[in-house]
Structures are given as structure tokens and as C-alpha cells.
Amino acid sequence: MAKKLNNIELFAGVGGLLDGFEQTGNYNLLGAVEWLKPQVRTLINRLETKYGDQNATNKILNFDIQRTDELLKGWENDDEFGTSKGLDNLVGNNSVDVISGGPPCQAYSLAGRIRDTNGMKDDYRNFLFEAYIKIVAHYRPKVIVFENVEGILSAIPTGEKIIDLIRTSFNDIDYEIINDLRQHALIDLTEYGVPQKRKRVIIVGVRKDSSAIDYQCLLRSFYNNILVSMKVSKKNTVKDALADLPPIYPLKEQVAKKAYENNSCINGHYSRFHSKRDQGIFYELANDIEIGGNKYSNADALIELYYERTGKKTNVHKYHVLRWDEPSNTIPAHLKKDGLRHIHPDPKQRRSITIREAARLQTFDDDFEFNEAMVANFEMIGNAVPPLFAYKLGEVLPIFMDLIESEEKRLD
Structure with a gap:
């Protein structure tokens, strides 16, 4: 991969995923979205002090992602979020290669469902993924990364598994994700050097540009060959x-x-x-x-x-x-x-x-x-993606994108 990949980070939090990507040097951050102010301040400080990004204050959009049209086009004099020209202005004429992020996971977590009297079925966070889908549909990146807790695989807030709704939503905008998420996308992060028992669902999706390509085969290759090459031989303690x-x-x-x-x-x-x-x-x-x-x-x-x-x-x-x-x-x-x-x-x-x-x-x-x-x-620390894993993921996504590109050219 010669050029850097243009990326957008949604539900950025304190930037664990983003920080890992930045460490690789493989990415050009166009913009990130986060609605909690402590996280925004911390992330801006990190981008400025560590990576010398003098435009970080403008790149990190402090806004409610559910107000998607305003997020894209801009907003003015909001009592909570001030004024911004929006995400489209940041992206400009650039193509977006990767969109990554994970909607807040409390509504999907097993612990949260146990504590909540209604199993968190009424929690608005169950459907924040819809805003994620809208932004993916708007920018059409080649690859998406959707991170969440293991509980998302079993959450049923409305009588239908949330993960089935997410799969259908991606399919409706012509993106493919791996069929068996529990087998392939449920990742034990201790196997990647994180000194902490932490399992997360890492959904990687691909924009389907060719009916001749078996994207499931490419996704299996990503999980079974490319990503696993980053595993450690000995777990950290x-x-x-x-x-x-x-x-x-x-x-x-x-x-x-x-x-x-x-x-x-x-x-x-x-x-x-x-x-x-x-x-x-x-x-x-x-x-x-x-x-x-x-x-x-x-x-x-x-x-x-x-x-x-x-x-x-x-x-x-x-x-x-x-x-x-x-x-x-x-x-x-x-x-x-x-x-x-x-x-x-x-x-x-x-x-x-x-x-x-x-x-x-x-x-x-x-x-x-x-x-x-x-x-x-x-x-913010507890909700973050461990930057070490994010770094390893950020290292292999360009390899995966090269694989997709070569396969599409071969069958073109």
C-alpha cells in the first residue's frame, strides 16, 4: 500500500481505536465524532501532543451522531455543541477508505441487561448503529470496522436479534460482513498481547463492487490468515x-x-x-x-x-x-x-x-x-478499544484492502 488510507472514526470515545490506527502511520484522519466532552478534550490533547495535529480541534466533532443530517452538513449556535461546518466540510473532495467505530455497548452488554429491570430493551443505545449505517451509506468507504461487546451477538431488544438487524442493514447498502460472527469475529484480545481478559466482536465489512467475487471467502481469509498473523506467542500478564x-x-x-x-x-x-x-x-x-x-x-x-x-x-x-x-x-x-x-x-x-x-x-x-x-x-478507559489491538488491526487492514483490490482487478 503506497498511499495512506483516509479514515473517519465514529463513536470515537477517548480514541483507543483511533490511537492504534495513528500509531501505524497508515492512515490520514479526516474526522472523528464523539458527543461526550471529557472524551473530546482528551482526544484532542492526544492528537496535538503526540501526533502534532494542529487541526485536531476542528477534526474532532463534538456532536450527537443521531442528528445525522446536521452532523454531515453542519450546525450553528447549538446550546450544547456550539457551531461547526460539519463532516462533509472536513472530508471535502477526499474519498473515504475506512470508517471505524463502535456504538456505546452498555445496551448490549450482558452485565447491563442483568442490572436493568427491562433487560435494556428500552435503551436508545440499541439503535445507535443506525446512525453508523447512515454515515457509511453516505461516504461509501471500501472497508468498515464495527467493534462491540460479545453481548451484541445475543441482544434481542425488539424480538429480533440486534446483530441480524445490523447484518440486514449492511446488506441493504451493499456491504458484506462474515456469516458466522461468533466463530470468526469474536476476538480474545489476550491472544494479541492485551494483558486483560477481554473479548470483543470485531466486525470487518467490505463494500461489494463485483457480483463475481466471493466476499465471504475474502472475509474468511482476513480473519483466519491475515488478522491471526498478529497474535502473540505468550500472553501478557x-x-x-x-x-x-x-x-x-x-x-x-x-x-x-x-x-x-x-x-x-x-x-x-x-x-x-x-x-x-x-x-x-x-x-x-x-x-x-x-x-x-x-x-x-x-x-x-x-x-x-x-x-x-x-x-x-x-x-x-x-x-x-x-x-x-x-x-x-x-x-x-x-x-x-x-x-x-x-x-x-x-x-x-x-x-x-x-x-x-x-x-x-x-x-x-x-x-x-x-x-x-x-x-x-x-x-473513557473502560469503554475504549485497547490501542495495542487497534494498532495490529490498523497494520493488517491495508493488506486486506490490497487483497480485495487484486481480486476485483483479476475478475474485472
Whole structure:
């Protein structure tokens, strides 16, 4: 591939997917869309400081993607989103080669459906994919990337599987996606070097320009031959990701909401407040693992511990300690609420993981700055595509596009 591919990023979030693509040097970002302001500020800062993009403020459109016509043509004096000339103005006369992104996944997540009394059937986010489809239909890129959680494969908000609606919608605008998504598109990211148990559905679609081509065959080649070439031989662990960060120990005496020696001067590497009671629980759990006690190796024991220490009953165990010699459990947006399921493995530190540690487990580089409030930082990190996987995907998409082009020329 000689020239850079022109790309648009939808539902950009903090830019995990976008950052991986940028790292490859294979892409020319025409524009990105995100409606949450902390994410937009963080992404603009990243593009300016890391990649020297002085037009980042204009490229990152802070807008509601469901207002698709305004997003494309521009909007003026909006109370929330200000004024912009729109995405068409950014694209100009350029052809769009790749559109990527993942609609917010809470409505598809298994955890979200369990927590919601109506299984999230009424959640507007079930149909944000429709805006994605509209923009794909408008720009007609050769390849699309649609990322989401495993739960999208089973979500049925209206009596029909959401994934079947998505497949039909792509087919209606002449794009093909792989037939068996669970077999091919459900990716275990630990196999690509991400030190975290994280499965995601990575849908790659192709614009069908020739009736003579078996696009299913090309898609199978992408998943089974091209993408898998980026797998690692050995999975990375929590130790690989976190061991070189300086420890953060609890203070002997807490002062107001200050409970830890938060003076590392590393961006995002400070502990949230934990009470003496919770610190004691963290120590007991992490120490039990360290000495091989296995006292709390099952859910019932953890539920009982929670009741003993808090006096509250729960049906779901609240605690999980990261293991040094394994990948972490999934880093979720829920980390913005508490860190009880992401307890640091060093018993002496008696804390949950920091923003920087969550970012490390998500494979964000240390020079990727998170300067928003703690809640917003944890949310944007938990919702992101790990940049390491995005980099590997960004490396192989041009190979896939060359394969498609050669096959179309051969049969032309």
C-alpha cells in the first residue's frame, strides 16, 4: 500500500481505536465524532501532543451522531455543541477508505441487561448503529470496522436479534460482513498481547463492487490468515503491565479524604480513597493469594466476607484481586463507581488500581494523558478499544484492502 488510507472514526470515545490506527502511520484522519466532552478534550490533547495535529480541534466533532443530517452538513449556535461546518466540510473532495467505530455497548452488554429491570430493551443505545449505517451509506468507504461487546451477538431488544438487524442493514447498502460472527469475529484480545481478559466482536465489512467475487471467502481469509498473523506467542500478564510502576502505600493516619501517599507525579497514578475497613479487606484478600491460603477462592466465601465486614447482604460477590501471573479481568467503565473488583495484587498497598494502571492494562501508552475527573477517566478507559489491538488491526487492514483490490482487478 503506497498511499495512506483516509479514515473517519465514529463513536470515537477517548480514541483507543483511533490511537492504534495513528500509531501505524497508515492512515490520514479526516474526522472523528464523539458527543461526550471529557472524551473530546482528551482526544484532542492526544492528537496535538503526540501526533502534532494542529487541526485536531476542528477534526474532532463534538456532536450527537443521531442528528445525522446536521452532523454531515453542519450546525450553528447549538446550546450544547456550539457551531461547526460539519463532516462533509472536513472530508471535502477526499474519498473515504475506512470508517471505524463502535456504538456505546452498555445496551448490549450482558452485565447491563442483568442490572436493568427491562433487560435494556428500552435503551436508545440499541439503535445507535443506525446512525453508523447512515454515515457509511453516505461516504461509501471500501472497508468498515464495527467493534462491540460479545453481548451484541445475543441482544434481542425488539424480538429480533440486534446483530441480524445490523447484518440486514449492511446488506441493504451493499456491504458484506462474515456469516458466522461468533466463530470468526469474536476476538480474545489476550491472544494479541492485551494483558486483560477481554473479548470483543470485531466486525470487518467490505463494500461489494463485483457480483463475481466471493466476499465471504475474502472475509474468511482476513480473519483466519491475515488478522491471526498478529497474535502473540505468550500472553501478557498483570506483572508485565504494572510491575514497574511505583507502589502507592496507605497513610498511617487518614486525613479527611486523603488515605494514600499519592505523590508519584505520574499522570493518573494515584489511588482513590478507601476506608480503613476496605483497606483491611483488600489486605486480607491479596495476602491470602500471596501465601497460597485460598481461603477466599470461591464466591460464597467472598459474599460471606462482605456480610461480615459491612453488615450488608449481596447475591453477587463484590471483590476480585488481580493475579500477578495472569491477564487482568476485564477493565470496565464500572471502575468509575468503585474498584472492588480490581484490587491491586500487592497486599501491602491495600488499594484498588489507579487510572494509570487501568490505562496500562488497556495498553494505553504512558504518554497518553488522562486529565479529566477520576470518574470520567475510568469511564473513557473502560469503554475504549485497547490501542495495542487497534494498532495490529490498523497494520493488517491495508493488506486486506490490497487483497480485495487484486481480486476485483483479476475478475474485472
